[in-house]
Amino acid sequence: MSFLRPTLFRIPVKPASLVAPATVALVTALLILIPFERSNGDTSGVISFLVSFLTFVAIYAIFTLGLNVQWGYSGVFNFGVLGFFMLGAYTAAIVTKEPASGNFTDYIGGFGGDLDLLPWLSSDEWLPHLVGLAAAAGVAGLAALLLAVPTLRLRGDYLAIATIGVAEVLRRVVIEETWLVNGTRGLTGVPRPLGGLVDSSDYKYLLLAICGTFLVLIYLLIERAIRSPWGRVLMALREDEMATEASGKNVFAFKMQSFVMGAAIMGAGGAIYAYASSSLTPEVFTHFFATFLFWAMLILGGSGNNRGAIVGAYVLWGFWTITLQFQSYDLPDLVETRMPYVRELVLGTLIVAVLLVRPAGLLPQRRQVSVWVERQLKRRPPSPSGSSGADVELSSR
Amino acid sequence: MIGIVEGSILALGAVGLTLVYGVLKFAHFAHGDSMMLSAYCAFLLLSGVVTGSRPGVDAEVLPITVSDLPAASSEIWKFSFGYGLLIAMALSALLTAGVLVLLDRLVYRRLRRRNSGIVIFSIASLGLAIAIRSLVLIVWGPTPRKYTTVVRQNIHLPFDTTILADQLFIIAAAITVTALAYVLLFRTKLGKAMRAMADNPELARISGIKTELVIVLTWALAGALVAVAGVLLALQAQLDPQLGFVLLLPLFAAAILGGVGNPQGAFFGGMIVGVVQSVVVTFDFLSPGYKFSVAFVILILILLIRPRGLFGAKL
Numbered sequence: 001m002s003f004l005r006p007t008l009f010r011i012p013v014k015p016a017s018l019v020a021p022a023t024v025a026l027v028t029a030l031l032i033l034i035p036f037e038r039s040n041g042d043t044s045g046v047i048s049f050l051v052s053f054l055t056f057v058a059i060y061a062i063f064t065l066g067l068n069v070q071w072g073y074s075g076v077f078n079f080g081v082l083g084f085f086m087l088g089a090y091t092a093a094i095v096t097k098e099p100a101s102g103n104f105t106d107y108i109g110g111f112g113g114d115l116d117l118l119p120w121l122s123s124d125e126w127l128p129h130l131v132g133l134a135a136a137a138g139v140a141g142l143a144a145l146l147l148a149v150p151t152l153r154l155r156g157d158y159l160a161i162a163t164i165g166v167a168e169v170l171r172r173v174v175i176e177e178t179w180l181v182n183g184t185r186g187l188t189g190v191p192r193p194l195g196g197l198v199d200s201s202d203y204k205y206l207l208l209a210i211c212g213t214f215l216v217l218i219y220l221l222i223e224r225a226i227r228s229p230w231g232r233v234l235m236a237l238r239e240d241e242m243a244t245e246a247s248g249k250n251v252f253a254f255k256m257q258s259f260v261m262g263a264a265i266m267g268a269g270g271a272i273y274a275y276a277s278s279s280l281t282p283e284v285f286t287h288f289f290a291t292f293l294f295w296a297m298l299i300l301g302g303s304g305n306n307r308g309a310i311v312g313a314y315v316l317w318g319f320w321t322i323t324l325q326f327q328s329y330d331l332p333d334l335v336e337t338r339m340p341y342v343r344e345l346v347l348g349t350l351i352v353a354v355l356l357v358r359p360a361g362l363l364p365q366r367r368q369v370s371v372w373v374e375r376q377l378k379r380r381p382p383s384p385s386g387s388s389g390a391d392v393e394l395s396s397r
Numbered sequence: 398m399i400g401i402v403e404g405s406i407l408a409l410g411a412v413g414l415t416l417v418y419g420v421l422k423f424a425h426f427a428h429g430d431s432m433m434l435s436a437y438c439a440f441l442l443l444s445g446v447v448t449g450s451r452p453g454v455d456a457e458v459l460p461i462t463v464s465d466l467p468a469a470s471s472e473i474w475k476f477s478f479g480y481g482l483l484i485a486m487a488l489s490a491l492l493t494a495g496v497l498v499l500l501d502r503l504v505y506r507r508l509r510r511r512n513s514g515i516v517i518f519s520i521a522s523l524g525l526a527i528a529i530r531s532l533v534l535i536v537w538g539p540t541p542r543k544y545t546t547v548v549r550q551n552i553h554l555p556f557d558t559t560i561l562a563d564q565l566f567i568i569a570a571a572i573t574v575t576a577l578a579y580v581l582l583f584r585t586k587l588g589k590a591m592r593a594m595a596d597n598p599e600l601a602r603i604s605g606i607k608t609e610l611v612i613v614l615t616w617a618l619a620g621a622l623v624a625v626a627g628v629l630l631a632l633q634a635q636l637d638p639q640l641g642f643v644l645l646l647p648l649f650a651a652a653i654l655g656g657v658g659n660p661q662g663a664f665f666g667g668m669i670v671g672v673v674q675s676v677v678v679t680f681d682f683l684s685p686g687y688k689f690s691v692a693f694v695i696l697i698l699i700l701l702i703r704p705r706g707l708f709g710a711k712l
Contacts, residue, residue, distance in 0.1 A: 077516050079426075079523065150701040156516050157424035158700060161649045165693030168646060176686045287642055292527055299520065334450040341534040348527030355521050356507055 020362040024311060027318035034325045051204050053321055058211035059273050061313035062218055064297045065306060066265030072303040072365075073226055074258035075238035077156045080163025082290035083170045084140040084263045088270020089280055090174065090181045091139045092132035093190045096275075100182075107182045112191060122197070129193040133271040140267025144260045152255050167287065174282050186281030190274050207276055214272055215310070218265055222306055225261075227371045234258050235304075288344065293320075296347050299354050302361030311362055319346075399679055402564040404671025405571030406630045410644070411651035411663035412575055413622035419595035419658025420615045421505070423518035427526035428623065428648055430641035431493060434529050435624035436631035437537050437638075439489035440544065443470075443481060448538035463488070475550040475562035478632070482544060486628045493627075494620030500525060501616050506609075526642065533638045542636040567629045574625050575664050578618065582660060591615055595658050647674065647692035654699050656706025666707070670695055 031053065032046065039045040063081060070076040094109030115131055116124040147166055151159045175184055198206050225231050233254050237244040245251045274280055284290075293316065301312020320343065327339050335342075354361060410432055417425045441447065445459030464470050469481030504521055551559045582588035590611045593601040602608050634640070651670045655662025674691045677683050683691070699706065 075514075075516070077519070150697055154700060154704050157519050158653070158704070160426075160516075160519060161424065161645070161653075162693075162697065162700065165646055165690075165696055168643060169687075169690040169693050172686050172690050176684055288527070292523070295520070295523070332450070337450075337452050338535050341531045344531035345528055345535065348524045348529075348531060351524030352504055352521050352528070355513075355517060355524070356504065359511075359513075359517075 019358070020311065023315055023362060027315050027322070030322045031318050034322060038325065038328065048204060051208050053317070055204070055208045055211050055276055057314050057317050058208070058215040059269060059276055060294065060297065060317055061215050061310045062269035062272065063266050063294045064301065064309040064313045065215075065218055065222055066262040066269060067294050067298050068262075068303065068306060068309040069222055069258055069265060070262035072298065072305070072309070073231065073238060074234040074255055075156070075241075076152070076255050076259045076262070077160040078163045078259070078262065079160045079291060079295075080165070080167035081266055081294050082285055082287055083163065083167035084143065084266035085270045085273070085290045086167075086170050086174060086285050087140045087143055088136035088267030089274040090187070090270075091267070092129075092136040092271030092274045093187045093280055094181065095132035095135050096128040096191050097187065097189070104185060105182055106179050107187060108180060125194050125196050128191070129271075129275060132274075133268055136267040136271035136274075137264040138267070140270070141260045141264035144263030145256070148256050148259050152259065153252055164287070167291065171282065171285060174285070181280075184282055186279060188279040190278045190280070192278055193275050211272055211276060214268070218268070219306055219310070222265075224371070226306075227374070229370070230254075230257075232370065238304075292347065292351075296351050298361075299351055300361055302363040302365060304365035305361070305363045308361050308363035308365075315362070316347075400672035400675030401668065402560075402567050402633055402671075403675055404668035405568045406626055406633060406667075407647050407651050407671045408664045408667025409571045409574060409622055409626035409629065410648045411655065411667040412578055412660050413619040413626065414648050415652040415655065415658055415660055415663035416578075416591075416615060416622070417619050418652060420591055421518070421612065422598075423515045423522070424649070425619075426519055426523040426645060427500075427529055429644035430526045430529040430533075431497065431620070431623045432627035432630060432644060433636070433638055433641035434496070434533055434627070435489045435493040435620075436627035436636050437533050438492050439482070439485040439624070439628045440537070440542060440631070440636055442485040442488050443544060447536050452538050453540070470545070472547065475552055476566055477545050477547040477549050477563050482628070482632075486625060489628060490621040490624035493624040494617040497616040497620040497623070498613050501612065506612075530638055530641055533641075537636075537638070539638060544631060544636075563632055567633055570625065570629060574622065575660075578622060578660060581618065587611070587614060643689050646689050646696070647671070650692040650696040650699070653696060653704075654706055656708045659706065659708050662706055662708035 031050065035046045035049045036043075063085065066084075067078065067081060070078050094107055094111075095115075096112045097107075097110050098112050099110030100107050111131075112124075112128045115128040117127060143166070147162060148159070151162045174181055177183070178185075181187055192203065192207070193210055194206060195203060226234070233244065233249050236247075237249065237251050237254055241251055244254075297312035297316045298309050299312070300316055301310070302308025323339060323343050327336065331339075410428065414425060414428045417423075417428070441459065442463050444464065445457045445462040446455045447458050448454075449456035463481045463485045466481060466484070468479065469484070470479045473479055504525065505518060508518055508521060549561045549563055552562050552565065553559050582591060590601065590606045591614070593604065593606055594608060594611050594615075598608060601611075630640075630644075647667075647670045651666035652663050653666070654669060655664065655666030670692050673695060674688050677691050678685050678688050
C-alpha cells in the first residue's frame, strides 16, 4: 500500500486525540443546556427540540456522506451540491404529491395517488415515497453523468466551476419556470412517509427513525463499497492519478462512478429532506445553505472518513442551532441583526482554519483495508510479535 | 453597445482571475466577492457610511471622507460622479491589493509551504469567499446601495445610438486599465518574471526569480484589477453583496474562454460573455433571470469543444 501516500490530506501520524470527543461533548452539552434553560426546565420540550435537531443532522449527514464519496474518497471536486439537492427534493415532491389543482399551484407530475399498488399493505403510506426516493437518486445521478462527460476529463477545478453553474441554472429554472414546480410559491404539503399510521404528535419520533435508518443504510453502503477493490482504486486515484492510470485503471470511469454515486446519494438526501420538511421553497436553496454548509461539515469532520462526515454534520448543525437559540435571548440590536452573517463568517473562517491547522479534520481518515483482509484478521489475530499483522493493523495512523 | 459595457467589466475581472490562475495555478473562488468588497470599500471612502445598529438606519463612521475634498462630488462633464470617485477607486485598489496580499501571507503561503494540492487552495479560497461576503453583509447590510443618486445623462453617438455617459467611462476605464496591465506583463521585467512563473515555477526559481515576491506582486496586481472592476460594476449596476458569488460564473467562463493564464484572451473572453449575455436577455430569447446561466452554457460549450480556450492557454 505504499502508493497510498497521503499527499492530499497529509494524514498526521498521531495517536487518537481528544479534540473530537471534546468538541462533540461541548456541542451536546450546549444543545441540552440552552433549550433546558430557555424552556425553564421543561424536559419534554427539550426532547422534542433534540429530536427535530437530530432528524436534520441525519438528513444533512446524508449529503455530507455523498460529498465524502466524491471529494473524500476520490478527490472529485463538486461545488454544486445545491443542484443535486434540488433535483432530488423536487423530484421526490412531484412524485409523491397529488396532481396540481387550484389557482395558485402549478407543477408537473403528481403520481402520489397512482402509486397505491399494494392497498392491502397500506402502500399509499410508503410506496410513493420509495418510488420518489429512487427517482430522486436516479435523476440526480443522471444529471451528474451528463455533467461529467464534458468536464471530468479536464482539470479538477473545471468540474467545480461547472457544478456551480449547474446549481445556479437549476435554481433559476425553479424560480423562473412557474409551471414546473410552482416557482417562488414553492411546493407545500408533500405527503409524509407513514404519516397516517401514527398520531401526529408522535410523528417526529417516527420521522427521526426513518431518517436515521436511511443514514445508517447509506453509511453501510459506502463503507462496504469503499472496502471493496473498487473503493481502493478510488482512494488510489485520489492520491496519485497518474500512478493509478499507469497501473491500468480507467481513471475516467472510476471518477465518473464515484461522482454519479455521490450525486445519487445527494439526490436521495434531497428526497428525504422533502419528506421531512414537507414543503419546498426556492429561498431555502441558496448556495450557502445547500453547498457550503455541507463542505464545511465534511472538512471539519474529516474528509475521507464517513464517521467524520457524520460528526461534522452533527457539530456544525449543532453550532448553527445553538446560535439560533442565542438569537432568542435579548441581545443588543447591533449584534442581533447581524447574527446570521456572523454565523456565515464563522463558517467561512472555520473552513480556512481547519485547512490550515487541522487539515485532516476532527476524525482523520483511517487506514482502510479490504473487507477480505479484515475478515482474515478476525479469524487469525496477529501474533503479538506482529510481523504479519503489522501491515494491516487498523487505526494505527 | 449592447453588452459591451458589461463585457468590459467582466473583462477586467477575468484578466485578474486569469493572472492568479496562471501564476498560482488555482481557481480563485473569492474573486467575485473580492470585487464586491472593493466596491464597498470605495463606497465607504466616498461616503463613510456603514449600517448602523438597526438595519436600514445608516451610520457614518469615517471622520473625513473623499467627498469632503473641495468639489470632489461635483459632476465632471456628463458623468454622474466627480473626481472623488476616481480617488476612492484608486484608494480602494490599494486596499484590495493589500487585502489579497495579506490573505496570501496568512493562508495561501502556508498551504504552498505544505505542498497542498491545487484543490485545497480552491477550497480555502471558497472559505475566504464566504468570509468576505459575510463581512460585507455585517458592515453594510443586505440592501443594495448606489454611489450617487444623480440622474444619469445620455449622450448621442453616431448611427442613432445613445449610451449613458457613465457607461462610456466604464468602457474607457476598462480598456485603459487592461492596457496598463498588458504593458506591465509584456513590457517590464516583472511581467517577464510572472510569465516565467506561469510557465514553470521550478525553472523560474532556479533561474533566480524571487518567486515569493512575484506571487505578492501578482496578488497586488490582481487586487488592483479586481478593485477597478468592482467599482465599475457598482457604477453600472449597484452594490449588492449577493452579486459576488454569482459573478464567478461569467468570470470563469470568460477566463476559460480566453484560455487560462492568457490576459488578452481573458479580455476578449469577458467581452464575448458580456455581449452574448446581454443579447440573449435583451432580445427576449430568455427571461432576464437566466442572464448568468448563459455564461454557464458558454462555459460548457467551450469545455466540450475547445478546453484550451479560444486563444490558447499562456501568460
